[in-house]
Amino acid sequence: MREDAGGPGRAAATGSNAPENDAHAGTRNKVARSILVHGPSTAADLAERLDLTAAAVRRHLDALLTEGVIEAREQRVYGHRGRGRPAKVFALTDAGRGSFHQEYDVLAADALHFLAEVAGEDAVMAFARSRVAALETKYLPVVEKAPEDKRAEALAEALSADGYAANARQTPGGEQLCQHHCPVAHVAERFPQLCEAETEVFARLLGTHVQRLATLAHGDGVCTTHVPKNVTGRNPA
Known part of the structure; x- marks a missing residue:
């Protein structure tokens, strides 16, 4: 079942509880791990891969950007480039990779x-x-x-x-x-x-x-x- 964009937003407005916060943190971790496994990804890629709504993915991406776990980049295009701006992709930062057990x-x-x-x-x-x-x-x-x-x-x-x-x-x-x-x-x-x-x-x-x-x-x-x-x-x- 896709995470609905309204649910977490409503929780924030009415006072979120610890289990719900843990659930959001768990989903953010899944988003970051998906970028780790699959490489720089667009919001649409992540929504499809994780079965989330586009709004939910954007919310988690915003949180990860604020935390410095990921960074936004312009998608690299190989070969002929069509009209319009390339899609934005999200990649892990050094700090983000560091959270995945890069020690010593x-x-x-x-x-x-x-x-x-x-x-x-x-x-x-x-x-x-x-x-x-x-x-x-x-x-x-x-x-x-x-x-x-x-x-x-x-x-x-x-x-x-x-x-x-x-x-x-x-x-x-x-x-x-x-x-x-x-x-x-x-x-x-x-x-x-x-x-x-x-x-x-x-x-x-x-x-x-x-x-x-x-x-x-x-x-x-x-x-x-x-x-x-x-x-x-x-x-x-």
Whole structure:
């Protein structure tokens, strides 16, 4: 059943009780989590996805904007752009992502900074590759079992099981592997080697040279990796 726009408004006018406030907070959390999982979303996307009225979604979005959990952006348009202004999309802020259990960022960044000072940047890259080696070993059997045209989707499902909120979608010339959550995004802002090592693993798993188009670490709403068509084997040429 869709949440009606009048209900919460009436409660606010007559004095809301704690259970009702908890319900609204729970719905706001669902809105924020939907943006986390699916990436930057329009109000219409959220209303359909969560079975809410447009007015209810706008109310929750306004609250999340006020709290600094999300920010409004102009929707990025690929290819030909039609008439009119692009739809507004809502994306999580750094603070919003931080509420989803991104912890120990400062400690991890300080440790890598110390490693870079003591042993050099190559040591940081070696650490990054070592970190994702376990993921490669874990995901390899899952990806290899999938048909060649489903490997990106299989990898996305494996990443999602580990909390990366990933999905694969068809695009002209191939697919896009999207990760809507990254537990090390704040650290990767200072140490892009973490993203580079992960991209190398994706290339080996999918058997092709992939290209990173966007990253959460660089302030984009989602980590996006282009996977070209004609994946023929696990080891890229």
